[in-house]
Amino acid sequence: MNKTSVVFFLVFVVVLVGAAYYLVTSIQQSAESAIGGAVAPFQQSNAALQTQVSNLMNPTPTIIPDPITYINEIRALARLETIQYSVEKVITAEIGQGSFGFLFGDKLLFVAHGIVIAGIDMEKIQPGDMQLVNGVLQVRLPPAEVFVATLNNEKSYVYDRNTGILTKSVQDLETLARQAAEREILMAAQEDGILLQAQRNAELFLYKFFQALGYKDVRFIQ
Numbered sequence: 001m002n003k004t005s006v007v008f009f010l011v012f013v014v015v016l017v018g019a020a021y022y023l024v025t026s027i028q029q030s031a032e033s034a035i036g037g038a039v040a041p042f043q044q045s046n047a048a049l050q051t052q053v054s055n056l057m058n059p060t061p062t063i064i065p066d067p068i069t070y071i072n073e074i075r076a077l078a079r080l081e082t083i084q085y086s087v088e089k090v091i092t093a094e095i096g097q098g099s100f101g102f103l104f105g106d107k108l109l110f111v112a113h114g115i116v117i118a119g120i121d122m123e124k125i126q127p128g129d130m131q132l133v134n135g136v137l138q139v140r141l142p143p144a145e146v147f148v149a150t151l152n153n154e155k156s157y158v159y160d161r162n163t164g165i166l167t168k169s170v171q172d173l174e175t176l177a178r179q180a181a182e183r184e185i186l187m188a189a190q191e192d193g194i195l196l197q198a199q200r201n202a203e204l205f206l207y208k209f210f211q212a213l214g215y216k217d218v219r220f221i222q
Contacts, residue, residue: 079147081119082201085194087185088113090159093177106173107162112181113155116189117148118198137215139206140222144198149186151178 094107124142131138158174203220210218 078122079119080122080202080205081117081147082144082205083118083194083198085116085118085189085192086113087116087188089181089184089188091177091181091184093173093180095173108158108173108177109160110174110177110181111157111159112178112185113152114150114182114185115148115152116146116186116194118144118146118189118194120144120198120202132215136217136219137210139210139218139220141199141202141206141220144195144202146186146189146194149182149189151182151185156181 089112091110091112092107093110120141125140129140156178158177207218207220
């Protein structure tokens with residue numbers, strides 16, 4: 001076999017090997033595509049089933065407000081808000097916590113965040129409550145009062161709840177805890193002197209206001 005024949009034979013072998021490799025690679029890719037196409041619907045169905053099971057185990061509440069709104073009362077207000085308290089309170093609400101509490105009891109720990117706003121109702125000021133005597137403006141303000149004492153629902157939450165094995169969660173227990181929390185938050189603000197501070201803040205604000213109007217000597221009387 002001469003040199004030309006040897007070269008031709010080698011080129012033929014290389015081409016044959018390349019063609020065989022290309023053919024095998026094409027077959028493998030086609031098989032993988034076919035398997036992937038066959039498996040994909042099962043994977044999608046499995047994912048959809050898992051999503052449905054998750055929704056059943058952890059349902060998302062649906063809130064549907066009634067489209068009809070009734071406005072019962074409209075009243076003009078002239079309130080001077082002079083102070084706001086932010087209060088945090090922990091409330092424990094429980095029922096059936098006896099010897100068989102682990103069977104029939106229900107207990108929750110509620111962390112309440114609330115605000116209390118106080119000030120002066122300027123609408124209660126009468127003409128006789130403001131008198132100019134010898135160049136002195138004498139002002140009698142109505143007593144400070146609480147305007148708002150409510151929970152911040154975005155920050156308030158149930159921290160822990162233990163329900164007996166043989167009982168269901170008492171639906172009203174959290175409601176009762178929230179009501180108690182509002183009362184406790186209001187009481188805490190009052191005990192801390194929110195009304196006294198609201199009265200002082202109102203006098204300070206109105207003192208500057210009356211001075212800006214030209215009354216240099218202003219006195220607040222009880």
